[in-house]
Amino acid sequence: MELAIKIFQFILSISILVILHELGHFLPAKWFKTKVEKFYLFFDPWFSVVKKKVGETEYGIGWLPFGGYVKIAGMVDESMDTEQLKQPAQPWEFRAKPAWQRLIIMLGGVTVNFFLAWIIYGCLSFFNGETVFDSTKEDVQMNYTNVAKAMGFEDGDKILKVDGKTQNNLDKLSLDILLSDEITVLRGGKEVTFPTNDDGKALAFRDENPKAFLTPRYPAVIDSIFNPKTAEAGLKVGDQIVAVNGKRIDYYDELQDVVKNNAGRDINVEISRAGTIQPLVLSVSKEGTLGLASFKYLEKFAETKHFNFFESVGRGFTRSIESLTYQVKQFKLVFNRKVQGYKKVGGPLAIIKNMPVDKAKDGSVSIDWTMFWSFTAMFSVWLAFLNLIPIPGLDGGHVIFTLYEMIVGKPVPQKVLENAQMVGVIFLLGLMLLIFGADIFKIFTNKL
Structure with a gap:
């Protein structure tokens, strides 16, 4: 079902784009009294799925989903x-x-x-406003993975500028760093500027999610439990895990690392609940997970900005330029010999796989219309x-x-x-x- 919805979304999106693109050629051609012989969604070598002639133009749908075309006489x-x-x-x-x-x-x-x-x-x-994760709302620390350290970061760094510009939106910060030439951080009370190492960027592109090398650090306060065994062991929503196997845990990313290293084993944890410390024994799955999550802390960084009609017109233009700019800049990673970003480039099948869907708690899947239109x-x-x-x-x-x-x-x-x-x-x-x-x-x- 999920795959079917993703395929439907992809075809719907491409159809909208192709029809409107070709309409952009069709309308001025008709305005200038130029004969348009065909108007097709998808290509039709040898045969078409459906066709109908109206006036001098044949309208149809081809069988080869590589785009579409208008056939203008004399061109x-x-x-x-x-x-x-x-x-x-x-x-x-x-x-x-x-x-x-x-x-x-x-x-x-x-x-x-x-x-x-x-x-x-x-x-x-x-209609929706824009929700961004603003790192300036809290004095947030960053979790620098080995990938980030290979780029030049050190534990405790506070990012000030990327290529001389500030970026407070956590959603865009990772991509900005991947596209950057240099980073300015506050390190040991001093401003330090260093070039971003392509070897680290190459490591990032070997991961399934290249932008996962940089995440904000937050306490391991549990807000969701998916694994019944973990709940049966005594863990509750609102508990904060403060130690695992005698090792102190300050941040959720530290918990993830320890759990992953104990795949298929039982671990002794200490939790803070209502001001008291309690011991628990939790079973880690063979995949290295406990079946829990801690996301609500990130809501502290979330800020939703709403726009009136005239503001949204200007914002729509700005977002279009920003989207195009990011995509063009990514060519420097695609063609970089060390980074080899071309290995992450995908065609229609890869796009379909990554089409967004809305997954409900009961397991049902539907179209996330906001993500679809984005x-x-x-x-x-x-x-x-x-x-x-x-x-x-x-x-x-x-x-x-x-x-x-x-x-x-x-x-x-x-x-x-x-x-x-x-x-x-x-x-x-x-x-x-x-x-x-x-x-x-x-x-x-x-x-x-």
């Missing part, structure tokens, strides 16, 4: 249908239109994608950026050729356009096959 596109281009240009064809009109048609898709992200982020800020907004602004890359076959390739014509005063030769489009399509198909192949390989090697 060199991914269909590589060049027969029509051998005839004299007709007034209703794309190639007969002024360069500025063709530029608007080509930029329509990415424009819609960006505005869609802006609208979604604005609506999320207006993902759709993020993906929308990312698609806008990717489509602007000047590769033939993408909108950016058409834009470059059109700008060249506007600057030089004459169009790019038709044969050059056709050959460039062919190279671009082959490149993009090869890239998609590589991405899908990598996903399939990870499935068979249990790395997805």
